Amino acid sequence: xxxxxxxxxxxxxxxxxxxxRARRIRESRTDRMFMFCVYLLLAVFLAVxxxxxxxxxxxxxxxxxxxxxxxxxxxxxxxxLRGYDAVFENPQVLRGYANSLFYTVVGTLVSxxxxxxxxxxxxxxxxxxxxxxxxxxxxxxxxxxxxxxxxLVVQQVGLLDTRWxxxxxxxxxxxxxxxxxxxxxxxxxxxxxxxxxxxxxGDLRFLWSVVIPLAKPMIAVVAxxxxxxxxxxxxxxxxxxxxxxxxxxxxxxxxxxxxxxxxGGAIDASVVLQRQQLADLLKYSLIVVASVPVLxxxxxxxxxxxKGIMIGAVKG
Amino acid sequence: xxxxxxxxPPVGEAPAQQRRRRRRERTTITRLRRSLRRHWTLYxxxxxxxxxxxxxxYIPMSNAVLAFKNYNVVKGIWGSPWxxxxxxxLFFQNPVFWNLVKNTFLLSVYTVAASFPIAIILALALNExxxxxxxxxxQLVTYAPYFISTxxxxxxxILMLSPRLGIVNEGLGFFGVxxxxxxxxxxxxxxxxxWSDVWQTTGYSAVIYLxxxxxxxxxxxxxxxxxxxxxxxxxxxxxLPGIMPTAVIILVLAVxxxxxxxxxxxxxxxxxxxxxxxxxxxxYVYKTGLLNADFxxxxxxxxxxSVINLVLLLGVNMVAKRxxxxxxxx
Numbered sequence: 001x002x003x004x005x006x007x008x009x010x011x012x013x014x015x016x017x018x019x020x021r022a023r024r025i026r027e028s029r030t031d032r033m034f035m036f037c038v039y040l041l042l043a044v045f046l047a048v049x050x051x052x053x054x055x056x057x058x059x060x061x062x063x064x065x066x067x068x069x070x071x072x073x074x075x076x077x078x079x080x081l082r083g084y085d086a087v088f089e090n091p092q093v094l095r096g097y098a099n100s101l102f103y104t105v106v107g108t109l110v111s112x113x114x115x116x117x118x119x120x121x122x123x124x125x126x127x128x129x130x131x132x133x134x135x136x137x138x139x140x141x142x143x144x145x146x147x148x149x150x151x152l153v154v155q156q157v158g159l160l161d162t163r164w165x166x167x168x169x170x171x172x173x174x175x176x177x178x179x180x181x182x183x184x185x186x187x188x189x190x191x192x193x194x195x196x197x198x199x200x201x202g203d204l205r206f207l208w209s210v211v212i213p214l215a216k217p218m219i220a221v222v223a224x225x226x227x228x229x230x231x232x233x234x235x236x237x238x239x240x241x242x243x244x245x246x247x248x249x250x251x252x253x254x255x256x257x258x259x260x261x262x263x264g265g266a267i268d269a270s271v272v273l274q275r276q277q278l279a280d281l282l283k284y285s286l287i288v289v290a291s292v293p294v295l296x297x298x299x300x301x302x303x304x305x306x307k308g309i310m311i312g313a314v315k316g
Numbered sequence: 317x318x319x320x321x322x323x324x325p326p327v328g329e330a331p332a333q334q335r336r337r338r339r340r341e342r343t344t345i346t347r348l349r350r351s352l353r354r355h356w357t358l359y360x361x362x363x364x365x366x367x368x369x370x371x372x373x374y375i376p377m378s379n380a381v382l383a384f385k386n387y388n389v390v391k392g393i394w395g396s397p398w399x400x401x402x403x404x405x406l407f408f409q410n411p412v413f414w415n416l417v418k419n420t421f422l423l424s425v426y427t428v429a430a431s432f433p434i435a436i437i438l439a440l441a442l443n444e445x446x447x448x449x450x451x452x453x454x455q456l457v458t459y460a461p462y463f464i465s466t467x468x469x470x471x472x473x474i475l476m477l478s479p480r481l482g483i484v485n486e487g488l489g490f491f492g493v494x495x496x497x498x499x500x501x502x503x504x505x506x507x508x509x510x511w512s513d514v515w516q517t518t519g520y521s522a523v524i525y526l527x528x529x530x531x532x533x534x535x536x537x538x539x540x541x542x543x544x545x546x547x548x549x550x551x552x553x554x555x556l557p558g559i560m561p562t563a564v565i566i567l568v569l570a571v572x573x574x575x576x577x578x579x580x581x582x583x584x585x586x587x588x589x590x591x592x593x594x595x596x597x598x599x600y601v602y603k604t605g606l607l608n609a610d611f612x613x614x615x616x617x618x619x620x621x622s623v624i625n626l627v628l629l630l631g632v633n634m635v636a637k638r639x640x641x642x643x644x645x646x
Contacts, residue, residue, distance in 0.1 A: 142626055
């Protein structure tokens with residue numbers, strides 16, 4: 001090969017490559033800039049959501065002095081567990097935790113049973129009157145009696161200041177009924193029910209041994225929706241309960257975190273500052289302790305939650 | 317069940333004939349009878365939930381007549397004397413009336429105006445990047461605050477904005493800005509309310525749009541690419557029209573619920589200093605009714621709010637029908 005032709009080949013190769021690069025860049029420069037912006041934007045979203053959470057967690061693991069002097073940023077300063085000690089020594093918090101567990105478990109159970117009991121019959125096309133029942137239910141989404149009229153009913157029924165006040169009045173969510181009914185309708189074909197009936201399987205047995213096993217994913221979604229709602233709610237407890245022994249965790253949190261009523265024991269004048277510092281720290285630890293159960297399970301259920309929203313979004 | 321016997325089918329007919337005949341006979345009553353006989357267990361199943369709906373939803377609705385009465389504990393709801401529109405007049409003449417309506421309305425409109433576009437932006441951005449760890453992380457993290465309780469979110473907000481040791485004021489102090497009592501100043505209330513709400517719900521709302529985006533026909537993207545459309549152009553001309561129906565429905569629903577803004581958060585963020593902006597209808601009802609025990613007035617205020625809501629929702633449903641050719645409920 002002569003030197004000339006070699007240079008020529010190399011030259012042409014180079015120009016070609018350059019041209020290719022130019023073409024690619026011309027096509028994608030705006031897109032690349034754009035993608036950079038997209039990633040930047042998402043990073044900002046991520047940071048904005050994550051940083052407050054990190055700050056709270058970091059503070060909760062710091063010493064009372066560090067928290068009170070505002071030295072904590074996004075990493076624990078003077079690592080200590082005194083905030084958590086204070087949380088778990090607080091009888092109010094422990095009782096609230098136990099109460100909330102009770103309300104969540106029992107409430108969810110009641111809600112799920114009631115939801116299936118109303119949603120499944122309405123999903124059967126051969127059931128006369130199901131549209132009437134649906135309208136009766138849907139109307140409650142449009143118009144409500146209001147706070148006081150509902151309160152009076154709870155009072156008349158005798159639920160006021162009992163544990164059932166947090167379970168019964170909120171037992172059925174219309175949204176969940178819609179989700180359940182839509183799911184039953186789309187997943188269980190009418191032919192299956194008819195075939196079962198021909199084989200002498202009654203409606204209840206069909207519901208119990210065919211429908212419910214088939215609808216497990218939906219039931220899980222609905223149960224989790226109810227459970228998280230129950231765990232996170234404070235309003236019903238605020239209006240229906242007077243007895244502090246029955247308070248759910250959220251109401252205890254509200255009293256400690258927002259109303260600043262921390263009763264950690266007798267206040268000694270010499271340790272007031274220390275106590276104040278510990279009370280501040282306790283708030284951070286309390287937030288973590290109260291949110292951890294939900295945040296631990298939510299990544300596993302987020303997928304189903306999304307599905308639930310989608311099912312609910314399908315009109316019918 | 318014995319009473320509800322059906323007409324026995326005539327003997328000796330071909331099944332096809334029988335079926336036709338039966339269809340003719342099926343007036344509503346006979347159909348109901350047949351259905352009752354066939355599905356009586358299912359009807360029985362619905363009894364308890366239906367009783368629940370009557371007791372906890374419909375009786376409160378009838379209890380709302382309290383708004384037109386002067387409630388007397390001894391005489392009960394129905395025995396109390398009628399007073400006509402007196403409670404409503406009292407409320408309308410109260411100087412707080414316009415302030416309440418204004419606060420409720422502004423807080424709600426601001427919330428919708430802020431959270432609606434941001435959720436769409438997040439969904440569009442997530443939709444642009446490839447499935448991977450980063451995408452999953454962003455989705456999971458932005459979704460998380462939705463599961464945190466209102467009490468905790470408000471506590472975090474208060475802690476971080478606290479003038480004494482809040483991180484925000486520490487940050488401002490670093491730049492020489494004197495500490496601001498954010499929650500003690502009514503001017504900040506709406507911003508705090510709305511932006512903490514955006515923080516909490518954007519990831520959740522984005523999920524709905526992401527699903528809508530997944531439904532956009534990939535062929536449209538391909539042809540746009542061939543025609544030389546940039547990514548931004550494709551978002552504008554392919555993705556946005558693709559999620560428009562979903563967005564319209566969600567916006568319309570949000571507008572329909574504008575006067576129904578929740579009690580929980582506003583109440584927790586309230587303090588005597590920011591009350592001029594933070595008192596909304598729902599919190600006013602709670603205070604008048606349960607703290608001051610003026611049941612009739614509180615019921616009237618609540619009823620006023622419910623009726624406005626109903627009107628808004630029905631109006632909005634009409635608009636939705638016009639736009640999408642389909643109501644929110646059919």
